[in-house]
Amino acid sequence: MNAFRLLVLTIFVVLVAGSISVFNSEASEGDTTNQSKSDEKKSWEQDPLELEIVLRRSYVDGQVSEETFTETIWSLEDFWSTYEDWNLVEQIEGKVVFQKEVDELSPAMKHDGYFGINQKGELTIFEGTPNHQKAIQSFFYINTEKLESHQTEELKKGIKIHSKDQYLSLLKTYEQYATQHIK
Template identity: 50%
Template sequence: MLIGGWTVVASSGGEEGQDQKAWEREPLQIEVVLQRVYLDGQVTEERIVETIQAMEDFWALYEEWQVVDQTEGKVIFQKAIDDISDDLKERGYFGLNEKGELVLFDGRPQDNEVIKSFYQIDVGELESVQHEELLDGIKVNTKDRYMSLLRQFEQAAVHTHIAP
């Protein structure tokens, strides 16, 4: 049927929910995975099930997150966190491994639980107190301490130059 220049097609019911208004349909349930990526490289995940009445509201709820994967019934969001992880605050130590690299450890360096390796340190550039502290492990419990130690020891990093 033609009404005012528009073609109107009468629905015979067709697929379930196709001719229903949004408020008449059942709410959509979706699995949401929230990944938080911390400065120290740790990624935590939180899984929740969202009941969605309106997609606009759902996307607005997660506007500060980046979609990294989306499949039917599941969305994975990710957010960079400008802080170190709670695990690092509790158990993190900077130290040296057997190769003389600056390493972030879960626990004291003697436990040898490596979280992340950074760069080779020229131990000759370090004061003897700094060298001893690194061998024993330097506690990391705040973002400021983490960043400060990285900057401090970067000055003693071995810089290799490649001839042109």
């Protein structure tokens, strides 16, 4: 009977050992599956995204301003909703460029913009008065012979731009005196 018990015990040990090795190999396969699942992080477990953001504003007066900064993005949904009023211009790895049309004068124009005539006879916007000769933008040639004398003097001294309405009004007023440049 001792031999029989020894045989049963041996078979039992072999079966248990086999079961243990099968269990361990399944467990390690399961660990691999669990490991790969843990590598796939949930959105709330992922590291934030750092992006360079460029915001371009185009103003009525033709000026374009550009603001660049780095933003930490925790949620893409929140990010896109933040810029929903902007037009996406460019999106490359690590950088997003947005643009917006602003129905207003640029800050620079409001601060120091003057209409005047440059030395060629073109209606021009200057940064400061025309005698400083720092032209920002030229529009068209003006036939100064058709202007009233006070209009010519105003343009030579410079007309300070105060508002979008005044800007558009002055353009319209002087457009009627536009002429082809004679070489």
